[in-house]
Amino acid sequence: MINKIEKIFPIYTIEKDLLISKYGDVSLIYELKMPQIYSLDKHAMDEINLIIDKLIRSLPSDTVLQKQDYFFVANLKDPITVGSNMLSQSDNSYYFEKPILTHQCYLIFTKDSKSKVNIANSAVKYEKYLQDIESFITDIDISVSFLSKEEYFNVNRLDSDQIIDLIGKYFSLTPKSDHKLKDIFLDRQLQVANKIGEVYAITSNNELPISLNSYIRNKEYSTQRTDFFVPYIQSLCLGLECNHIYNQIIYIEKSEAVFKSIKTKMNNFRSLSLLSKENELNYDNIEGLVENVIDKELKFIRQHFNIIIWDDNKEKLEKSKNDLENTFREMGILPYHIKYSIRDIYINSSPGAATAIPQEYRFIGISEHTPSLMNFESYYESFKDGILLCDRKNGSPVRLDLWDEPVKRGHIVNRNRLIFGPSGTGKSFLINHIASQYYEQGHHIVMIDIGDSYKKLCTLVKGQYYTYDIDNPMEFNPFYVHGEIDIDKKEFLVSLIMFLWKGETPFSKEEKQIITLYLDAYYAHLKVHTNIFPKLSTFYEFVMENRVEYNEEKYFDKLSFDLSVRDFYDGKYKNILNSEQPVDLVNERFIVFEMDNIKDHPILFPLVTMLSIDVVMGKIRRLKGIKKSIFIDECWKPISKGEMAEFIKYMYKTVRKHYGEVAIATQDIEDILDTTAGPAMINNTDTMILLSHKKKMASKDKLGTHLSFNEADLEKLFSTDKREVFIKVGNVSNVYKVSVSDERYACYSSNANENQFIFDRYKKHKNMKLALNEFINHNKKV
Structure with a gap:
């Protein structure tokens, strides 16, 4: 039957930034920002579990803690790059209508009124109840402030308007609430307007595996020498690529009440132990659990978990349902597929209504173990400016700010980078990609190179390209x-x-x-x-x-x-x-110094490299408040020997003082370590960018020792594959995909045959944009 939402709607009112249910339960709601997917190591996951256990223990009795994670799949329609040039426009067409997964998380703290009477019928009861709410708000503020101080979380309280939006989001199953409540059909299947859904719940310890770990080894990203760990619950959350809501609900009760319930259950199993061995084992297990809780001073809690999936297409929903059931099977979870009680679960899992979930759908757990079933990672964080990369899971666009945001957050004190890319991993491709986007965002770019790696890009943006000619030398x-x-x-x-x-x-x-x-x-x-x-x-x-x-x-x-x-x-x-x-290059925004002709000259190579950098330094000192990036690809070696280390220090110091960065690129860490300037380069670099090192496992210890990579960093680094990049900013690291449009590929590629085709067309037309387009069209026909 169709339920009129007005009749079953559990909310009485929202006022003074509080959500109040029809039974007088009062809720404070917060948005929770969490670490990025794949960024947590075992130590961090253990730390988070400990933090959440402390949070649960700090909450007053008769509090319900509900954590809601919303995951929406949507086709990208908004532009992701602003700009009219060829490469910027290609980003928008490349990603247009690409499916992306979004995630928002909310913490809801509810004071259980213990009332079964609808306060909508009694204004007196409502007013009286509100008088007793101040102490609860104070307790929750203290608990949340503790959570906010932890490096993993950022917590912001929702105001009344934001709470209304959240309610609308839940009852319409849409990323943005239109503030219009839909009719709901609740008969063995969930239906909200044109969306159909299914609900699964974990309602008993018997539905969980015997042994529950906080994290598991990810086979795809692990190697013979490194183990890559992810949270146990990940595959139910960010790993499930469909529309879903994951509800994690914890009931804080007085210990005596929980113990009384456990004791009753123990007595029942003991009475029936003569009838079956299973009852005897259940009795022994519960007795052991109680003793463990008492010995370790742990806290018993009641809990409930459910997941809601939906789609507006039956076939897609069926696929999502099969994916979800397979995921449960792989995790060793046997959930209860909610059909006849779907109203009890869906309606009462809405924000602030969890006190009404029936007792038979709750089960007793230990606060120390409960965080293993809760999600504490989010999607990749994307910024307004920075390098356009992709998440490594499904290729959705992510913009990574390596410039202002890390400084604001205290992750780094300088913007310098070291870029390591073993042969064949796409080092020059990545540098082209970074330089191109920085140019599009207003940076002044200078590149010092051997091998014409950046000639196409420089020509496309009409930059200045200087090739040193011994017969007609630069002055x-x-x-x-x-x-x-x-x-x-x-x-x-x-x-x-x-x-x-x-x-x-x-x-x-x-x-x-x-x-x-x-x-x-x-x-x-x-x-x-x-x-x-x-x-x-x-x-x-x-x-x-x-x-x-x-x-x-x-x-x-x-x-x-x-x-x-x-x-x-x-x-x-x-x-x-x-x-x-x-030479005055102050007004030139893209400059390349190409040193290939003198790369083997023992005097000219280091000298001209130094002079080129000095010209750039003069430009940098005169440009105020403008971002400036210097990329030195391999050319740093001749200026890093012996006492030339002083020059490296000079370069780093000058750039940092004038809102700039030096990005030095090489193939191997040994290239850095074998030079006198190596320590100065590493000590003055807070951002490390490394392409796939799977064939460089022998360098694992050196990377750990000299770049201060911990075991988690190394696990991430050695999990990277072709067209993936490991980036560490201060102490924060993660892996991203390098996926680009056809236009960007044509511009960045170092393939000799492809470049010959493009430069032949450029020689004919004297137009790099036209040459790149002809290459793209040619490839489509092949």
Whole structure:
């Protein structure tokens, strides 16, 4: 029969941010934010269970704690990227109407009035009852404040309007309430308007497995050397890809009342023990349970769990029902399929109405064990800005903010990154993806590379692409400074001069100090002699013609300096450091320095890399309040040897002070560890990005030791597969998928044959967008 919702509706009123049932039960409701799926390790899960056990113990008697998890499947229709360029628009078409799973969680604390009389018929009873509610609110506030202090949770109390929305969401089975109550059909199957559903409940200990663990090993993500654990209940919650609500209801009663109930049950089994061995075993099990609770000072509670699934399509519902029953079977749970009592369960599982769930559907448990049956993880958190990735479970879009949000939350103090991608795992593909989106979001991007990995992207966005040509070299002038020379710039020039003079040969601190004194004297000299243009040649002349310290020759071999630096003064490298028209890149938003032509040159490669970075540093210092990203793909190696570690420190320090980041990319951690600058790079990097390391299991211990990865981080890292990426921001880590549109793939791909096709088309049309589109259309025809 069809039930008019007005008749069976359990809510009396909502006022002063309180929900009041028709029987006078008063509820406070909170939204609960929880950790992301796959982010918890065994230790964290154990910690959460302990926290929830403490929460349950802290609640006053006659309190009902209801936790509701709502999971909705919806097709994505809203744009996920703002922008008119080719790649931004491709994101929206790529993800349009993709099924995604959303999740919201609510904690409902209800004071059980113990009344069976409808207070709607007695205003006097209602007013009298409300007078006694303040102490309950105080108790709940104390318990919730304890929960809020834990790092895993964020708790916010709902106001009256939000409570109304939640009620509407439950009784309409929709993500957003339209505030119009629907007629409900409750006869062996749930029907709400055009939606049909099924209800399953856990109503007895006999329906649960004998042994209940908080977490289980996930076979898909585990390896021979690492175990990947997930919560036991995950497959019923985020693992179930259909519309569903998971109700977890706990009844806090006085211990004497629960013990009395247990004692009655024990006596019944003892009386019947002679009739069957099963009754004798039940008696022994209950007796052992009671002794365990008494010895460990645990708390008995009554509890009830149910799950509601629904769809507007019968075939889809049947599939979801089969999936759910298979999931229960795999978990060792034998639930009760609610049919004839569907009204009792569905109506009374609504927010604030759980006191009316019949006693026969409740069972006794221990507060220490109950959290194992509760869900404490949520969907991937997505932000407004950041890198567009996907969740690893079903490929739904997730935007990850690695810039502002982690700083605000105190996870990191700098934005620098190390990117590790073993050969063939897609390192340059990922960097293209990050750089492209940051450019679309307003960043200034600089890339220093070997191998033309970013040429297509640079051409598409009409950036500046500099390829070093030995016959026609780029010209720099690091000595030319806008305004006063600051300490960071001076540190760079000292590093540069020491490299020109000493190369990778060690030098003394006295030699370095004398060069510093010469720089100070040189810039003081320029203030007086304004006709002298600052460049390497005039600095060289100043050094050769002056002295800055009495008896300096004891520490400073001027002849050695002369012989080493002269090539850059009037020799074969004279053009590199003496430009009188310094490159000004302040207004260029996408710049690539390509070093492939000089990658094997022992002098030019490190020198030009340093000079390119210095040009960028000048740009960074002058741009205020704008995000700036420097990506150095492999090119960092020549500037990280010996005393060049000082340059690395200079680079990191300068970028951090000017709202920027350095992202250094390499294949293996050994590349970092084998350099003098390695410790400085790691110590100044709070974000680690690693592609699949399944073929690099031998590096497990090094990653743990040198990158401070704990066992849970390593489990996640070694669970990653192709087109997946492990990202650790401060102490928070998770794994994401890298899934992109055809347009982004064409732009990022490093496949030689594909690139040949695209560049041939670009040579013909002089239009990269057109070349990429022709490649995409060609692939569709093949």
